[in-house]
Amino acid sequence: MKYVLKKVLSCIITLFIVSLLVFVAFSLIPGDPALSRLGTNATEAALASLRHQMGLDRPLAVRYFEWLASAIRGDFGKSYSYSMTVTSMIADKLPITLTLMLYSMVLMVIISVPLGVYASYKEGTAIDKVIQIINQITMAIPPFFSGILITLIFGMTLKMFTPGGFVSVKISPSRFFGFMFFPSLAIALPKSAMVLNLLYSSLNAEKKKDYVRTAYSRGNKSKTVFFGHMLKNASIPTITFLGMALADMIAGSIIIEQVFGIPGLGRILLTSIQNRDYPVVIAIIMLIACVVIVSNLLVDIIYKLVDPRVKD
């Protein structure tokens, strides 16, 4: 328990440092939000008054702490480009992106873990080799390209879904999840190949360990040795990778949303960067940071549960 508290505390500190860095970085990079909003023909007086209105003329430290105080309450300020609060702009997009991410994660585990375990269990057989070859190919395909292939095969040819036909969960949950399966698969496939490979090689490495020989010497069946002794040991490196993959998936989601026409965070992020709509960009970056940090926290906790050698 103390271990968890310690980890949570260090997560919170990390999050504050990230927020400071991001806020300062966006205040220093060239590009004037007032200018981009009024256009190059605007008079100096009009620009100055808009800057004052947007609060840009006040000291950086003051602006940071004001922003931080409201951000903790869930208020990320107002968008420069639209007359909306950032929170309301993000609120209905965030669940879509998170769904995409978690969906991919679940698919990744469902695909990679059983196949990796099976291939290692059958090491050296024809089925193992077939899995390895398919795996190598899958690993080399980047998500956006697998997205295009999936659209082509499952959407255009097999007509299993309508490309670009996103359905909101409010209209039909079943059609929403049916549609989301394909973009999630596009994200999950290359990552599954990596997880599969990692799990496969760690299991094969475990086979040569001394304790496996001990387990056999007690009269265990191969199956018990494999599932009762080796799997937990081999899962330790895989868990680390799953954490990194989860963090990476949010980046994957942003690209895949474009390929499949999904109205998630990806699209707002791109337009906000183009419009120099910094409050929106900062809010999305902070959300991504949160996801990364929380997934690392989860990994640390699972780690502690699986491996007794992890110190407090």
Place this chain on the structure above:
Amino acid sequence: MEKLLHVEDLNIEFHDHLIPETVVFDFDLDMECGEIVGLVGESGSGKSMSALAIAGLLSRHDMKKRGTIRFEGKDILDCPRSELRDLQGDEICMIFQEPLTSLNPVKKIGWQVEESLKIHTQMTPLERKERALKALADVELDDPERVYDSYPHELSGGMRQRVMIAAATIGNPKLLIADEPTTALDVTVQSQIVELLKKINKEKNTAILFISHDLSLVSQLCHRVLVMKNGYVVEAGDVKTIFESPKEEYTKKLISAIPKCEKVKDDTDDIENMVEVRDVCVSFTRKNGRKKETVDVLKHVSIDIREGEILGLVGESGCGKSTLAKTIIGLQKPDSGTITQKYPNTQMIFQDPYGSLNPARKVGLIMEEPIRNLTDMSPEDRRRLAEEMITKVGLGVEYLSRYPSELSGGQRQRVCIATALMLRPRLIIADEPVSALDVTIQAEVLKLMDKLHKDMGISFLFISHDLRVVHQMCDRILVMKSGVIVEQGYRSEIYEHPKHEYTKELLKSAGLTNISV
């Protein structure tokens, strides 16, 4: 009556290479209930292979086995897998060399000790726990309850090996195969484990097949011995006959490789000190949760190393031997006290020649490294010096262009010594230089060190837990316990008239109580 174990004409072939390689030839062995048989030989002699075959643990794909292995009449080589499993862990149990890696790191000790009961009996979890606690108590572990709930990494090496023995004997097997069970352990712990095996043999009438390269342990424990070389059993018979009148050359060589305790003159008085260590203290702070503990590793240690001597430093692991060595060489700063050295460039060689050489660099480059870092010698001179030193340790110049992985253990330790010689030191600190090596290779490395001592006048601080080796090598000996030098003196004083209790205990566990001089 049926023999407990009958092995006849056992041949084992490897089939994972293109050319099949035979590793065991015509192995014969008969064992009765309650008998202890030793199987000795160097690594690679086929002793572990034979034992694994008897336990039914050689994988069936890449090994071809011919001959018969019968355990109570049942054919181990030909019976179906399920019948073999019924024997394994129930009638035939094994203990392995390295207790840390032989235990599953993510399972609790209790779970692992009980495992064979789970497989072979119908006991309830409560009965199993009771038996496991009794087994842990039987192997003389204090506080079995705590050990039961621990993980392997929380125990010491000796405790882990006791756990392995408890797990192997919990079901009262008829045959216990112990594959180098003491090699990875300290000398005092070694003799405790041997005593424990004796006790189990006596109380439960368990037959033990004891595999070792340590002949002195075999002579303490076993009734009969088989000597193996290159896959052949070269000599077999009862312990006394083999040790007193060995017939085969190889057996004689093995026996003579046991460091002998011969009387050599003690005449190193009136010689100047080359290193003076005065009142040195070293302590480490260890974080234990939030508490910080200070551990005193060296407590007011004062020693002299005299010109041209070989000084032995003995004691159990953890007593501070290596810390003292590091402090002398400057790798560890003392908290207080002074160290005066007459000559610069004192060098050190380490226990594990596998771990201390960078596997990605050729031997020549490794040897030139200290010179490159510390002097501005030209590359040609460096090369010449490396050639000179590698010939001094008995290897050809062609070894300079090889990688460490292409060398044997003994050759690697020679390379380590040659590297230490590069800076032309007057003193070399050797930290357990031969304890990772086979007994015959040990003898060669020791001979080399003795030669360097005589030819080049190099002094050694020789750190070891093996009192026989120390007796063979050293003029003067320091005995260390828990960071304190408890006794020091000439070899004859220490070995013949030990004063301190701890020295006596060490000598006793090394089987050196009655040395004839």
